[in-house]
Amino acid sequence: MLFQDVISRWPMILNGVGLTIVLSFVAIGLGLVLATLMSALRSLAGSWAGYVVDAYVELMRNTPFLVQLFMIFFGLPQLGIRMNGIEASLLAMTLNLAAYATEIIRAGVDSIHKSQIEAGLALALSRRQVFQYVILQPAFARVWPALSSQFVLMMLASSICSFVSVQELSGTAAIIEADTFRSFETYIVVTGVYLVLALSLKLALNWLGRKIFPQVSGLARLSDAHGEAA
Template identity: 55%
Template sequence: MTYTFQFGVLAQYQDQILHGIWLTIRISVLSIILGCAAGILLASVRSIWGGAVRLLVDAYVEIIRNTPFLVQLFIVYFGLPGLGMRVGADTAALIGMTINLAAYSTEIIRAGIEAVHKSQIEAGEALGFTRFQIYRHVIIVPAIAKVYPALCSQFVLMMLASSICSAISTQELAASAAFIESQTYRSFEIYIAVTLIYLALALALRAALALVGMWLFGRRVARRTMAALPEVQA
Protein backbone atom coordinates (compact mmCIF):
# COMPACT_ATOMS: atom_id res chain seq x y z
CA MET A 1 0.00 0.00 0.00
CA THR A 2 1.59 3.25 -1.07
CA TYR A 3 -1.01 5.65 0.20
CA THR A 4 0.18 8.70 2.12
CA PHE A 5 -2.27 10.25 4.50
CA GLN A 6 -2.71 14.00 4.22
CA PHE A 7 -4.75 15.35 7.04
CA GLY A 8 -3.47 18.86 6.25
CA VAL A 9 -6.18 19.50 3.65
CA LEU A 10 -8.78 19.35 6.39
CA ALA A 11 -7.55 22.62 7.91
CA GLN A 12 -8.78 24.57 4.87
CA TYR A 13 -12.29 23.30 5.40
CA GLN A 14 -12.50 24.09 9.08
CA ASP A 15 -15.51 26.36 8.56
CA GLN A 16 -17.47 23.63 6.76
CA ILE A 17 -16.77 21.17 9.55
CA LEU A 18 -17.69 23.62 12.31
CA HIS A 19 -20.88 24.52 10.47
CA GLY A 20 -21.75 20.83 10.20
CA ILE A 21 -21.04 20.19 13.88
CA TRP A 22 -23.20 23.16 14.86
CA LEU A 23 -26.19 21.96 12.82
CA THR A 24 -25.78 18.39 14.13
CA ILE A 25 -25.83 19.74 17.70
CA ARG A 26 -28.83 21.99 17.03
CA ILE A 27 -31.08 19.38 15.40
CA SER A 28 -30.02 16.77 17.96
CA VAL A 29 -30.72 18.93 21.01
CA LEU A 30 -34.02 20.21 19.58
CA SER A 31 -35.24 16.73 18.64
CA ILE A 32 -34.20 15.37 22.06
CA ILE A 33 -36.22 18.07 23.86
CA LEU A 34 -39.26 17.72 21.57
CA GLY A 35 -39.08 13.93 21.31
CA CYS A 36 -38.70 13.47 25.04
CA ALA A 37 -41.59 15.84 25.79
CA ALA A 38 -43.77 13.99 23.27
CA GLY A 39 -42.70 10.70 24.79
CA ILE A 40 -43.70 11.79 28.31
CA LEU A 41 -47.02 13.07 26.98
CA LEU A 42 -47.84 9.97 24.94
CA ALA A 43 -46.80 7.53 27.66
CA SER A 44 -48.93 9.47 30.18
CA VAL A 45 -51.96 9.74 27.92
CA ARG A 46 -51.68 6.06 27.14
CA SER A 47 -51.64 4.99 30.78
CA ILE A 48 -54.37 7.43 31.91
CA TRP A 49 -56.98 7.03 29.19
CA GLY A 50 -56.47 3.51 27.94
CA GLY A 51 -58.91 2.16 25.35
CA ALA A 52 -58.71 3.55 21.83
CA VAL A 53 -56.07 6.14 22.80
CA ARG A 54 -53.79 3.40 24.08
CA LEU A 55 -54.30 1.43 20.86
CA LEU A 56 -53.44 4.48 18.76
CA VAL A 57 -50.31 5.31 20.75
CA ASP A 58 -49.17 1.68 20.68
CA ALA A 59 -49.75 1.49 16.91
CA TYR A 60 -47.68 4.66 16.42
CA VAL A 61 -44.86 3.28 18.56
CA GLU A 62 -44.83 -0.07 16.75
CA ILE A 63 -44.96 1.46 13.27
CA ILE A 64 -42.05 3.82 13.94
CA ARG A 65 -39.95 1.22 15.75
CA ASN A 66 -40.35 -1.34 12.98
CA THR A 67 -39.45 0.83 10.00
CA PRO A 68 -36.03 2.36 9.16
CA PHE A 69 -35.26 5.96 10.08
CA LEU A 70 -34.06 6.59 6.52
CA VAL A 71 -37.44 5.63 5.06
CA GLN A 72 -39.21 7.81 7.62
CA LEU A 73 -37.05 10.72 6.50
CA PHE A 74 -37.89 10.01 2.84
CA ILE A 75 -41.60 10.05 3.62
CA VAL A 76 -41.31 13.36 5.49
CA TYR A 77 -39.01 15.06 2.98
CA PHE A 78 -40.25 13.68 -0.36
CA GLY A 79 -43.73 12.56 0.62
CA LEU A 80 -45.16 15.51 2.51
CA PRO A 81 -44.80 18.03 -0.37
CA GLY A 82 -47.12 15.76 -2.36
CA LEU A 83 -49.73 16.30 0.33
CA GLY A 84 -49.30 20.06 0.09
CA MET A 85 -46.80 20.52 2.94
CA ARG A 86 -43.48 21.86 1.71
CA VAL A 87 -40.65 21.43 4.18
CA GLY A 88 -36.96 22.32 3.94
CA ALA A 89 -34.22 19.76 4.50
CA ASP A 90 -33.41 21.01 8.02
CA THR A 91 -37.05 21.07 9.07
CA ALA A 92 -37.65 17.64 7.56
CA ALA A 93 -34.67 16.29 9.49
CA LEU A 94 -35.99 17.79 12.71
CA ILE A 95 -39.51 16.44 12.10
CA GLY A 96 -38.19 12.98 11.23
CA MET A 97 -35.90 12.81 14.25
CA THR A 98 -38.61 14.04 16.60
CA ILE A 99 -41.17 11.54 15.30
CA ASN A 100 -38.64 8.74 15.61
CA LEU A 101 -37.38 9.67 19.05
CA ALA A 102 -40.90 10.26 20.39
CA ALA A 103 -41.79 6.64 19.65
CA TYR A 104 -38.70 5.25 21.39
CA SER A 105 -39.12 7.63 24.37
CA THR A 106 -42.77 6.60 24.73
CA GLU A 107 -41.77 2.94 24.83
CA ILE A 108 -39.00 3.49 27.39
CA ILE A 109 -41.10 5.73 29.67
CA ARG A 110 -44.05 3.32 29.39
CA ALA A 111 -41.81 0.59 30.81
CA GLY A 112 -40.86 2.94 33.65
CA ILE A 113 -44.49 3.76 34.42
CA GLU A 114 -45.46 0.09 34.44
CA ALA A 115 -42.62 -0.64 36.86
CA VAL A 116 -44.11 1.70 39.50
CA HIS A 117 -45.56 -0.57 42.17
CA LYS A 118 -49.27 -0.37 42.94
CA SER A 119 -48.60 -0.04 46.67
CA GLN A 120 -46.78 3.23 45.96
CA ILE A 121 -49.93 4.68 44.45
CA GLU A 122 -52.01 3.43 47.37
CA ALA A 123 -49.52 5.01 49.76
CA GLY A 124 -49.97 8.29 47.89
CA GLU A 125 -53.74 8.01 48.22
CA ALA A 126 -53.38 7.26 51.93
CA LEU A 127 -51.40 10.49 52.32
CA GLY A 128 -54.33 12.41 50.81
CA PHE A 129 -52.59 13.32 47.52
CA THR A 130 -54.85 14.50 44.72
CA ARG A 131 -54.83 12.44 41.55
CA PHE A 132 -52.58 14.97 39.84
CA GLN A 133 -50.16 14.98 42.76
CA ILE A 134 -50.02 11.19 42.73
CA TYR A 135 -49.43 11.24 38.99
CA ARG A 136 -46.64 13.76 39.27
CA HIS A 137 -44.80 12.75 42.45
CA VAL A 138 -45.46 9.02 42.63
CA ILE A 139 -45.70 7.89 39.02
CA ILE A 140 -44.09 10.04 36.37
CA VAL A 141 -41.02 11.49 38.13
CA PRO A 142 -39.86 8.19 39.72
CA ALA A 143 -40.63 6.40 36.44
CA ILE A 144 -38.43 8.78 34.45
CA ALA A 145 -35.67 8.62 37.09
CA LYS A 146 -35.70 4.84 36.74
CA VAL A 147 -35.42 4.80 32.94
CA TYR A 148 -33.28 7.93 32.58
CA PRO A 149 -30.08 6.02 31.64
CA ALA A 150 -31.91 4.03 28.95
CA LEU A 151 -33.52 7.23 27.68
CA CYS A 152 -30.11 8.93 27.44
CA SER A 153 -28.67 6.00 25.49
CA GLN A 154 -31.50 6.46 23.02
CA PHE A 155 -30.71 10.19 22.78
CA VAL A 156 -27.07 9.40 21.96
CA LEU A 157 -28.18 6.88 19.32
CA MET A 158 -30.44 9.56 17.81
CA MET A 159 -27.58 12.05 17.64
CA LEU A 160 -25.48 9.44 15.82
CA ALA A 161 -28.41 8.60 13.53
CA SER A 162 -28.73 12.29 12.60
CA SER A 163 -25.85 11.54 10.19
CA ILE A 164 -28.42 9.74 8.03
CA CYS A 165 -30.14 13.10 7.44
CA SER A 166 -27.33 13.89 4.99
CA ALA A 167 -29.21 11.58 2.61
CA ILE A 168 -31.99 14.20 2.33
CA SER A 169 -29.37 16.99 1.90
CA THR A 170 -29.47 18.35 5.43
CA GLN A 171 -26.10 20.10 5.76
CA GLU A 172 -25.01 18.54 9.03
CA LEU A 173 -21.67 16.98 9.90
CA ALA A 174 -21.88 13.91 7.63
CA ALA A 175 -22.94 16.15 4.73
CA SER A 176 -19.99 18.47 5.41
CA ALA A 177 -17.74 15.42 5.19
CA ALA A 178 -19.29 14.41 1.88
CA PHE A 179 -18.85 17.95 0.54
CA ILE A 180 -15.16 18.15 1.51
CA GLU A 181 -14.64 14.68 0.05
CA SER A 182 -16.07 15.83 -3.27
CA GLN A 183 -13.69 18.84 -3.25
CA THR A 184 -10.48 17.10 -2.21
CA TYR A 185 -10.92 13.36 -2.87
CA ARG A 186 -9.20 12.78 0.49
CA SER A 187 -12.05 10.50 1.51
CA PHE A 188 -10.33 8.30 4.05
CA GLU A 189 -8.73 11.14 6.01
CA ILE A 190 -11.97 13.07 6.13
CA TYR A 191 -14.11 10.19 7.27
CA ILE A 192 -11.59 9.23 9.96
CA ALA A 193 -11.58 12.80 11.26
CA VAL A 194 -15.37 13.10 11.17
CA THR A 195 -15.79 9.69 12.82
CA LEU A 196 -13.58 10.90 15.69
CA ILE A 197 -15.67 14.07 15.93
CA TYR A 198 -18.83 11.96 16.22
CA LEU A 199 -17.18 9.87 18.93
CA ALA A 200 -16.29 13.03 20.85
CA LEU A 201 -19.82 14.39 20.38
CA ALA A 202 -21.30 11.13 21.69
CA LEU A 203 -19.10 11.24 24.80
CA ALA A 204 -19.82 14.93 25.36
CA LEU A 205 -23.57 14.43 24.95
CA ARG A 206 -23.54 11.55 27.42
CA ALA A 207 -21.60 13.66 29.95
CA ALA A 208 -24.01 16.57 29.48
CA LEU A 209 -27.01 14.25 29.95
CA ALA A 210 -25.41 12.82 33.10
CA LEU A 211 -25.09 16.37 34.45
CA VAL A 212 -28.75 17.03 33.69
CA GLY A 213 -29.54 13.74 35.41
CA MET A 214 -27.58 14.78 38.47
CA TRP A 215 -29.44 18.09 38.62
CA LEU A 216 -32.85 16.40 38.18
CA PHE A 217 -32.54 13.09 39.99
CA GLY A 218 -29.31 13.10 42.00
CA ARG A 219 -25.93 11.46 41.84
CA ARG A 220 -26.91 7.82 41.57
CA VAL A 221 -28.89 8.28 38.36
CA ALA A 222 -26.05 10.38 36.94
CA ARG A 223 -23.56 7.60 37.57
CA ARG A 224 -25.78 4.99 35.92
CA THR A 225 -26.22 7.33 32.94
CA MET A 226 -22.46 7.60 32.39
CA ALA A 227 -22.01 3.83 32.64
CA ALA A 228 -24.90 2.81 30.39
CA LEU A 229 -24.20 1.69 26.88
CA PRO A 230 -26.89 2.04 24.23
CA GLU A 231 -29.46 -0.54 25.12
CA VAL A 232 -30.98 -2.53 22.35
CA GLN A 233 -34.70 -2.15 22.32
CA ALA A 234 -36.55 -5.27 21.38
Protein backbone atom coordinates in the same frame (compact mmCIF):
# COMPACT_ATOMS: atom_id res chain seq x y z
CA MET B 1 -2.47 10.74 3.79
CA LEU B 2 -2.80 14.47 3.67
CA PHE B 3 -5.01 15.42 6.58
CA GLN B 4 -4.21 19.09 6.09
CA ASP B 5 -6.49 19.16 3.04
CA VAL B 6 -9.35 18.17 5.32
CA ILE B 7 -8.37 20.05 8.46
CA SER B 8 -7.87 23.27 6.49
CA ARG B 9 -11.62 23.21 5.93
CA TRP B 10 -12.30 23.40 9.66
CA PRO B 11 -14.83 26.27 9.30
CA MET B 12 -17.04 23.96 7.21
CA ILE B 13 -16.59 21.19 9.77
CA LEU B 14 -17.54 23.52 12.63
CA ASN B 15 -20.66 24.62 10.75
CA GLY B 16 -21.60 20.97 10.28
CA VAL B 17 -20.99 20.26 13.96
CA GLY B 18 -23.13 23.24 14.93
CA LEU B 19 -26.05 22.09 12.79
CA THR B 20 -25.72 18.54 14.13
CA ILE B 21 -25.90 19.87 17.69
CA VAL B 22 -28.90 22.09 16.95
CA LEU B 23 -30.82 19.30 15.20
CA SER B 24 -30.06 16.87 18.01
CA PHE B 25 -30.92 19.16 20.91
CA VAL B 26 -34.17 20.40 19.38
CA ALA B 27 -35.25 16.86 18.46
CA ILE B 28 -34.32 15.55 21.92
CA GLY B 29 -36.30 18.30 23.65
CA LEU B 30 -39.39 17.95 21.47
CA GLY B 31 -39.19 14.16 21.40
CA LEU B 32 -38.98 13.92 25.19
CA VAL B 33 -41.98 16.22 25.63
CA LEU B 34 -44.00 14.21 23.10
CA ALA B 35 -42.99 10.92 24.72
CA THR B 36 -44.03 12.19 28.15
CA LEU B 37 -47.40 13.31 26.79
CA MET B 38 -47.98 9.94 25.15
CA SER B 39 -47.04 8.14 28.36
CA ALA B 40 -49.53 10.28 30.25
CA LEU B 41 -52.18 9.63 27.61
CA ARG B 42 -51.58 5.90 27.85
CA SER B 43 -51.86 5.96 31.66
CA LEU B 44 -54.65 8.48 32.21
CA ALA B 45 -56.92 8.13 29.19
CA GLY B 46 -59.03 5.17 28.16
CA SER B 47 -57.87 2.00 26.48
CA TRP B 48 -58.47 3.50 23.01
CA ALA B 49 -55.74 6.06 23.70
CA GLY B 50 -53.36 3.27 24.67
CA TYR B 51 -54.11 1.50 21.38
CA VAL B 52 -53.37 4.66 19.40
CA VAL B 53 -50.08 5.23 21.24
CA ASP B 54 -49.09 1.57 20.84
CA ALA B 55 -49.83 1.69 17.10
CA TYR B 56 -47.71 4.82 16.70
CA VAL B 57 -44.83 3.34 18.69
CA GLU B 58 -44.87 0.08 16.72
CA LEU B 59 -45.00 1.95 13.40
CA MET B 60 -42.01 4.13 14.21
CA ARG B 61 -39.93 1.40 15.85
CA ASN B 62 -40.44 -1.13 13.06
CA THR B 63 -39.68 1.04 10.05
CA PRO B 64 -36.27 2.46 9.10
CA PHE B 65 -35.51 6.04 10.07
CA LEU B 66 -34.41 6.74 6.49
CA VAL B 67 -37.83 5.65 5.18
CA GLN B 68 -39.56 7.87 7.75
CA LEU B 69 -37.41 10.82 6.68
CA PHE B 70 -38.10 10.21 3.00
CA MET B 71 -41.83 9.85 3.67
CA ILE B 72 -41.86 13.29 5.30
CA PHE B 73 -39.52 15.02 2.85
CA PHE B 74 -40.72 13.45 -0.41
CA GLY B 75 -44.16 12.11 0.53
CA LEU B 76 -45.84 14.99 2.35
CA PRO B 77 -45.43 17.40 -0.61
CA GLN B 78 -47.84 15.12 -2.48
CA LEU B 79 -50.40 16.14 0.15
CA GLY B 80 -49.56 19.81 -0.18
CA ILE B 81 -47.30 19.91 2.91
CA ARG B 82 -43.87 21.19 1.93
CA MET B 83 -40.84 21.32 4.20
CA ASN B 84 -37.21 22.12 3.64
CA GLY B 85 -34.55 19.60 4.60
CA ILE B 86 -33.98 20.94 8.10
CA GLU B 87 -37.69 21.06 8.93
CA ALA B 88 -38.25 17.54 7.61
CA SER B 89 -35.22 16.28 9.51
CA LEU B 90 -36.39 17.81 12.78
CA LEU B 91 -39.87 16.33 12.39
CA ALA B 92 -38.53 12.88 11.52
CA MET B 93 -36.02 12.88 14.36
CA THR B 94 -38.62 14.08 16.86
CA LEU B 95 -41.22 11.49 15.87
CA ASN B 96 -38.66 8.68 15.82
CA LEU B 97 -37.14 9.57 19.18
CA ALA B 98 -40.57 10.03 20.78
CA ALA B 99 -41.54 6.46 19.90
CA TYR B 100 -38.44 4.92 21.47
CA ALA B 101 -38.57 7.24 24.48
CA THR B 102 -42.23 6.36 25.05
CA GLU B 103 -41.34 2.68 25.41
CA ILE B 104 -38.43 3.48 27.70
CA ILE B 105 -40.66 5.63 29.92
CA ARG B 106 -43.31 2.88 29.89
CA ALA B 107 -40.75 0.49 31.37
CA GLY B 108 -40.09 2.99 34.14
CA VAL B 109 -43.79 3.51 34.79
CA ASP B 110 -44.39 -0.24 34.96
CA SER B 111 -41.60 -0.56 37.54
CA ILE B 112 -43.43 1.62 40.09
CA HIS B 113 -44.75 -0.55 42.90
CA LYS B 114 -48.53 -0.73 43.10
CA SER B 115 -48.48 0.18 46.78
CA GLN B 116 -47.06 3.63 45.95
CA ILE B 117 -49.94 4.34 43.60
CA GLU B 118 -52.48 3.14 46.16
CA ALA B 119 -50.86 5.33 48.82
CA GLY B 120 -51.11 8.37 46.56
CA LEU B 121 -54.78 7.73 45.88
CA ALA B 122 -55.39 7.17 49.60
CA LEU B 123 -53.99 10.65 50.25
CA ALA B 124 -56.74 12.06 48.02
CA LEU B 125 -54.39 12.90 45.17
CA SER B 126 -56.00 13.04 41.76
CA ARG B 127 -54.99 10.56 39.08
CA ARG B 128 -53.05 13.33 37.35
CA GLN B 129 -51.18 14.19 40.55
CA VAL B 130 -50.43 10.53 41.24
CA PHE B 131 -49.07 10.14 37.72
CA GLN B 132 -46.97 13.31 37.92
CA TYR B 133 -45.51 12.99 41.42
CA VAL B 134 -45.74 9.31 42.36
CA ILE B 135 -45.19 7.61 39.01
CA LEU B 136 -43.50 9.87 36.47
CA GLN B 137 -40.66 11.37 38.51
CA PRO B 138 -39.36 8.06 39.94
CA ALA B 139 -39.88 6.46 36.52
CA PHE B 140 -37.70 9.11 34.87
CA ALA B 141 -35.00 8.58 37.49
CA ARG B 142 -34.91 4.85 36.81
CA VAL B 143 -34.83 5.05 33.02
CA TRP B 144 -32.64 8.14 32.64
CA PRO B 145 -29.55 6.07 31.65
CA ALA B 146 -31.59 4.34 28.93
CA LEU B 147 -33.03 7.65 27.76
CA SER B 148 -29.54 9.13 27.67
CA SER B 149 -28.32 6.30 25.46
CA GLN B 150 -31.26 6.85 23.12
CA PHE B 151 -30.47 10.56 22.94
CA VAL B 152 -26.89 9.77 21.90
CA LEU B 153 -28.14 7.32 19.26
CA MET B 154 -30.47 10.00 17.91
CA MET B 155 -27.59 12.45 17.65
CA LEU B 156 -25.62 9.88 15.65
CA ALA B 157 -28.66 9.11 13.50
CA SER B 158 -28.79 12.77 12.47
CA SER B 159 -26.13 11.81 9.92
CA ILE B 160 -28.93 10.28 7.83
CA CYS B 161 -30.34 13.77 7.33
CA SER B 162 -27.57 14.38 4.82
CA PHE B 163 -29.69 12.33 2.38
CA VAL B 164 -32.12 15.26 2.15
CA SER B 165 -29.35 17.81 1.53
CA VAL B 166 -28.94 18.90 5.14
CA GLN B 167 -25.33 19.96 5.59
CA GLU B 168 -24.81 18.66 9.10
CA LEU B 169 -21.54 16.91 9.89
CA SER B 170 -21.96 13.97 7.50
CA GLY B 171 -23.33 16.20 4.75
CA THR B 172 -20.35 18.50 5.20
CA ALA B 173 -18.01 15.50 5.06
CA ALA B 174 -19.46 14.49 1.69
CA ILE B 175 -18.78 17.98 0.33
CA ILE B 176 -15.20 17.99 1.64
CA GLU B 177 -14.60 14.53 0.18
CA ALA B 178 -15.87 15.67 -3.22
CA ASP B 179 -13.63 18.75 -3.11
CA THR B 180 -10.44 17.06 -1.92
CA PHE B 181 -10.81 13.44 -3.13
CA ARG B 182 -9.50 12.46 0.32
CA SER B 183 -12.13 9.94 1.37
CA PHE B 184 -10.18 8.11 4.06
CA GLU B 185 -8.79 11.23 5.69
CA THR B 186 -12.16 12.97 5.59
CA TYR B 187 -14.03 10.20 7.33
CA ILE B 188 -11.26 9.57 9.85
CA VAL B 189 -11.62 13.19 10.96
CA VAL B 190 -15.42 13.00 10.97
CA THR B 191 -15.33 9.76 12.95
CA GLY B 192 -13.20 11.47 15.58
CA VAL B 193 -15.58 14.42 15.73
CA TYR B 194 -18.61 12.14 16.15
CA LEU B 195 -16.80 10.26 18.91
CA VAL B 196 -16.10 13.50 20.77
CA LEU B 197 -19.71 14.65 20.32
CA ALA B 198 -21.15 11.34 21.54
CA LEU B 199 -18.91 11.11 24.60
CA SER B 200 -19.49 14.76 25.47
CA LEU B 201 -23.26 14.35 25.22
CA LYS B 202 -23.13 11.18 27.31
CA LEU B 203 -21.12 12.90 30.05
CA ALA B 204 -23.43 15.94 30.00
CA LEU B 205 -26.53 13.76 30.29
CA ASN B 206 -25.02 11.74 33.13
CA TRP B 207 -24.21 14.96 34.99
CA LEU B 208 -27.70 16.30 34.32
CA GLY B 209 -29.27 13.11 35.63
CA ARG B 210 -27.32 13.33 38.88
CA LYS B 211 -28.38 16.95 39.32
CA ILE B 212 -32.07 16.46 38.53
CA PHE B 213 -32.79 13.09 40.10
CA PRO B 214 -30.64 12.61 43.24
CA GLN B 215 -33.55 12.45 45.70
CA VAL B 216 -35.86 10.69 43.30
CA SER B 217 -33.20 8.08 42.61
CA GLY B 218 -33.01 7.41 46.32
CA LEU B 219 -36.78 6.98 46.48
CA ALA B 220 -36.62 4.59 43.56
CA ARG B 221 -34.04 2.44 45.37
CA LEU B 222 -36.19 2.44 48.51
CA SER B 223 -39.18 1.42 46.43
CA ASP B 224 -37.23 -1.46 44.93
CA ALA B 225 -36.23 -2.62 48.41
CA HIS B 226 -39.84 -2.37 49.56
CA GLY B 227 -41.02 -4.37 46.57
CA GLU B 228 -38.48 -7.12 47.21
CA ALA B 229 -39.42 -7.25 50.90
CA ALA B 230 -43.10 -7.51 50.02
